[in-house]
Amino acid sequence: MKALDHKLRRDLWKMKGQAFAIILVILSGVSTLVMFLSTMNSLTLTRDIFYRDYRFGDVFISLKRAPESIKHRISEIPGVDTVETRVVADVKLDIKGFPEPVTARLVSVPDDGKPLLNRPYIRKGRMVDPWKDDEVVVSEAFADAHRFSSGDSFTAIINGRFKKLVIVGTALSPEYVIQVRPGAISPDFKRYAILWMGRNAIGTAYDMKGAFNDLVLTLSPHANLNDILAKIDNILDEYGGLGSYGRKDQISNRFLSEEFRQLQRFAEIFPAIFIGVAAFLLNVVINRTVSTQREQIAALKAFGYSTLDIGIHYVKLIIMIVLIGLGGGIGVGIWFGKGLGEIYMEFYRFPYLIYDLRPSVVGIASLVTIGSALLGTVHSVWNAAKVPPAKAMWPEPPARFKETIVEKIGLGRFLSQPTRIILRNIERRPVKAFLSVLGIALACAIMMTSGFFKDAVDFMVDIQFRLSQKEDMSVTFTEPTSRKAVYELKGLRGVEHAEVFRSVPVRLKYGHRSYRTSINGIEQGNRLHFLLDMRLKPVAPPQSGIVLTDYLGTILGVKEGDMLTVEILEGSRPVRQVPVTGLIKQYIGLMGYMDINALNRLMREGNAVSGVYLIADSLYQREIYRKLVEMPRVAGTIVRKDEIRNFYETQAEALLFFTFVATVLTGIIAFGVVYNSARISLSERSRELASLRVLGYTRAEISYIFLGELGLLTLAAIPLGFIIGCGICRYIAIALTSDLFRVPVVLEPNTYSLAAAVVIVSASLSGLIVRHRLDHLDLVAVLKTKE
Amino acid sequence: MLNKKNIDKEAVQTSVSEETVFKVKRLKKVYEMGEVKVHALRGVDLELYSGEIIVLLGPSGSGKSTLLNILGGLDTATEGYVEYRGKDITKATEKELTDYRRYHVGFVFQFYNLIPSLTALENVSVVTEIAKNPMKPEDALSIVGLGERLGHFPSQLSGGEQQRIAIARAIAKNPEVLLCDEPTGALDSSTGIVVLEALERVNRELGTATIIITHNVDIAGMANRVIHLSNGLISEITKNPVRKPPRELHW
Known part of the structure; x- marks a missing residue:
């Protein structure tokens, strides 16, 4: 089989352009699969380790105020493991040089300085001295956003009193992996902070000496969560309990779970498209290869190679192409996965990211890719391999053509001969034409999904803030207040x-x-x-x-x-x-x-x-912010403009990354499909095109025949791509629906045009590359040989 | 089939004018195949007159096809010049060569080179649509005796029929010259004769100067002049005082 292997290598080299295009498509599919799955696995692993090492609670509840003695009653509930009581309060911050309203969640640290549950991971500096009332540890994201470091200070308004706080360290917490202010749509690192402070100091400020207003607990294995939640609520109802909830409803954890769900969906949708397209392209290319090698196959069989030998020979060719794509895809996928992980780390604050590429991910990628590639090609390989040698020696019967539908309904007289050639070629192989159209359409659809996120986000923001919430700012009071308080606000200048x-x-x-x-x-x-x-x-x-x-x-x-x-x-x-x-x-x-x-x-x-x-009036904005900070009754202020701006700032990088990846991938699919169709069409029809050149047709005229077919298929693919794109976006929207948010299915004209443009540009590029070959058709050689 | 009535039982004598179509001087062609230089033509001088049939004879590698390809504007000369109606086509640009093929030359190939996706009629139309003063495609097809099979695709026709469509396609533009490279090479002898009859009739009725490449000596009988090529040079030119009708050829 050694000689055959040489043939294999040379065949592969001869079809390098096409093989390269297919490898790119496979690479894209494998890399997206590896990227999404490895990112998901990495984040899951990181999360689990962080949760475990820093003892993330299983059950959470806030309440008005309960005496510390109640803790025992909770501990005694069967199935409850560790219970920790805390004092948690929302405060306003006054930061020099940052006039916008900032709020923070103040979380108590027990007297021994060592929280049992939801333990903060101290990144820099040290834990607070629990007996000092002016030391805080701040969340790392907030410190980074304001460039704070240990020793810096700011003012907090704690229960109406201004208090200067000194930063002694920065921290991360399993409880606030994503730091979202309750009710907000995205993390706002500048305007929302988590602060850790000694229990004694907070307790004094909020009249919580010997009492608590927040409870975290863990469960022993096999505990019945719902039973325990009910029992806790029973006990804490009379202390103003706001209802206990499990980990799955904890807000930071919720955001994470939703993100994983999204990654899982993406890992299903995008690689499937690529690998499907790759299988189709392989099918087309292998089909063509075996049909040009009919006589070689016949000769090999005449020399005594078996049908199986021949079959294995071509399967090897396919596997070679797939393996290169697979290897490259895994490499690029790891690279992308790490990049995506970094982007996630901006939102999701873990102390570290443990990159986790599981062998099973590589296994799934290999299995799916090789499986689909073989599935797509086994038919043509087998058909070629089993032809008896004598029959294979015969040239392939000439292609059969018939009049097209367009001509049958009488429109034929409006068509020139070149146009007829285009139409009949498409109609002669309707399945192939359809699959080409489908392939290009899928490229278009992928591009639309990237625009979809921006459109949906724009739409949501537009509806939420332009139609629904028209206020400049919303001010919340520390507790239900008499209407009279409004007059105080109305009286503010501006x-x-x-x-x-x-x-x-x-x-x-x-x-x-x-x-x-x-x-x-x-x-x-x-x-x-x-x-x-x-x-x-x-x-x-x-x-x-x-x-x-x-x-x-x-x-x-x-x-x-x-x-x-x-x-x-x-x-x-x-x-x-x-x-x-x-x-x-x-x-x-x-x-x-x-x-x-x-x-x-x-x-x-x-x-x-x-x-x-x-x-x-925006003229008086700063003055109003100042007054609001000073008003003891005011718990916090949210400025609509800031909220929108922050939302876009936090989303921007991720969206840009996603759009970039989608554009590259769209380009690859469109390029791969068009380039391969073009190359095959060129190999099948170079004789015909050369004949036309000899008959006096110009390069431009034969390019029309040749590229017109691809152009027509590309144009047909775009509306289909729009439909498929809408379908995929709808599926994503449904898949992502949760009580946190619902993604509206909105696609702006820009998204459609950008998708169409990327497809047309990549198709044109591949057309041009092939046209370059068309310009160098060897007229003489092509006429001398019978195909 | 050709209309038998129109063919003289006697030897055919057509008018060959002294009007020169091609004037070839010291034509050389060297192919560089890697490190080896192949001298396909080593200095050919030749004149071709309007209305004559020339048969180019010679063994493989004698330079027949190279000469024909250069005359047809498919290949370029290394040295020397080729004048078509007073214009040197060796100096022509790509665009001029395309126009030259488009308006002045008709080609017939050994393997027909029809467009498989076009019918017989359309294969002819593909040329008449771009020519300056073409005949009607149907007329071209009836000259080669295929007025009936206009709607057939190449895959539905025999080799002889396909070659006659190729001839119809070549003559439909009313070319000055018809260049035929082994037109009967892929056909059996009786079909080959039918194809040659078509060529002969075109020459007789339209006065198209015709060059036929063949390695089949028997075909030489239908020519006005027979040019023998060997090793890239013209070794002999013989004149047939009387052209034989193709029907009388045998091989």
Whole structure:
């Protein structure tokens, strides 16, 4: 078989252009598969190790205030392992040189300085001295964003009092792998911080001496989570418990799980497309190779090579191509995976990233690639190998053509001969033409998915902030406050308009389903904060009853007219029946909305408000921020403009990376498909094209015949690509739907045109490369030989 | 089939004018094959007149095809010149050569070189569509006796039929010269004769100067002049006082 192996090497070298294009496609598929899976595995492994080593809790609950003695009752619940009580508070920060509002979550460190659970990983500096009331450890992301280092200080407004805090270290925590302010859509490292401080100091400030308002615990193996949650809620209800929840509902962990789900989906979609296209291209190229080598096959068989020998020979050729693509793909995939991991590390703050390329990932990649390649080619290889030698000596029967449909319906007379040649060639092999179109269409579809994320994000931001939340800033109070507090804000210089809102933590129940969220009460005749109906038209808050965001309606299984049980989780914690009067559209978060007065009646409270939406003159912005920091009643301020800007800043790099990768991959597929079709078409038709040149056709004219077919296929592929692209985007949107956010399926004209442009440019490039060969057709040689 | 009535039973005597179509002087062609130089033509002088049939005879490698390809504008000369109607085509640009092939020369090849995706009629139209003063494709096909099979694709036709379509395609532009490289090489003798009859009829009716390459000595009988090539040089030129009709050729 040695001589055959030489043949193999030379055959491969001869088809290097085409082999290279296929290798690129395989490489893309394998590298995306390896990238997504290895990133997912790495993040999962890193997360698990971080969670384990820094003892991430299994159950979490916030409450109003409970005496420390209650801890024992919780510890005694069967299945509960370690319990740790904490004092957690949200504070405002005042940072020199950064006038925008900043809020922070202050987390207590026990008196011995060693938290049992959710232990911070100290990156720099040291842990706080638990008995000092001016030392803090700050989250690393926040310190980086403000270029803080140990020894720097800033001011915090702790329960109304200004307090200078000195940074003694920076830390990361399994509890805040992603640092998202409750209710925000993305991490904001500049305007949201996690601070660790001695329990004693916080306890004093918040009147929590010998008491706690936050509890974390771990479970022993095989403990029944739901039972334990119910028991904890039972105990803590009377202390203002806001409802316990397990790890899977912990916000940072939730974001991580959603991200893994997304990576898993991507690992399914994108590699499948590439590997499918690669299998098709291999099929086409191998088909052509065996048909040009018919006589060689015959000769080999005449010399005594068996059908199996011949089959193995071609299978080796295929495996060679696949192995090169596979090897390269694994290499590039590791490189991409590390790059993607770095990008994730910007959002997800782990102390380290353990890159984990599991053998199973390589195994899956190899199996899928080699399997599909063989599946795509085994038919033509077998057909060629089994032809009896005598028959194979005969030249292949001439290609059969017939009139095309276009001509049959009488449009033929409008077509020139070259155009007929194009159409008949396409119609002669409809399956091949269709697969080529499909391949190019998939390239187009991949490109659309990259635009889709930007479009969906733009749309969500546009809806959320332009149609729904029109305020410049929203100010929340430390506790429900009388309406009179609003006058204080309205009186600030530069404030042009103010509207109040009430926000109440609740558990909504319908049948056996329940969901913990909040109800927002808003004013009738509001001008700043709008609810949007299912067609995104603003609607007034309901006069009575409650409206739910549509996905919450789906989760609870309620429809308009149903009676919802509302368990209020603050104040006197009443349980009420409220009719659902409608569903509204909201892409981020899940909640209910009521008229503010109706909500207050439900609470049996007077005119309490939780916060205020403001419109302010930008001229007085800094002055207003300053005043808000100073107002003890104000818990925090969110500036809409900052929120949007930050959102884009945090997304920008990831989006850019994704768009870049998608563009390269789209280019590769489109190039691979067009280049291969072109090369094969050239090999099949060089004789015909040379004949036409001899008959006096110019290069441009034969290029038209030759490239026209590819052009037509490319143009046909674009609308199909749009349809497939929409389908994939829809699938991604459905796959990513969660209560955190719903991705709207929105595709802007720009996305369509960019996808089409990338496809057309790559197709044209490959066309041009092949045309270059067309210009060097050896007219004489081609005419001398019979094909 | 050719209309038998129109063919003289006697030897055919056509008018060969003294109008020169090609004037070839000291034509040399050297192919460089790696380190070896192959002298395909070593200095050929030749004139071709309007309306005559020339048969180029010679063994393989004698330079027949090279000469024909240079005359047809498919290949370039290394030395010497080729004048077509007073214009030196060895100095022509790529564009001029394309135009030259497009408007003045008709080619017939050993393996027909039809476009498989076009019907008989369309294979002819492919040339008439770009020519300056073409005949109707149907007329060209009826000259070669294929007026009936216009709608057939090459895969539905026999070798002889395919070659006659190729001839129809070559003459449909009303070329000045018809260059045929082994037109009967791939055909059996009776089919070959039918093809030669078509060539002869074209020459007789249209006055097209025709060069036929062959290694088949018997075909020489239908020529006005027979040029023997060997080793890249013309070794002999013989004149047939009387052209034999193809039907009387045998091999």
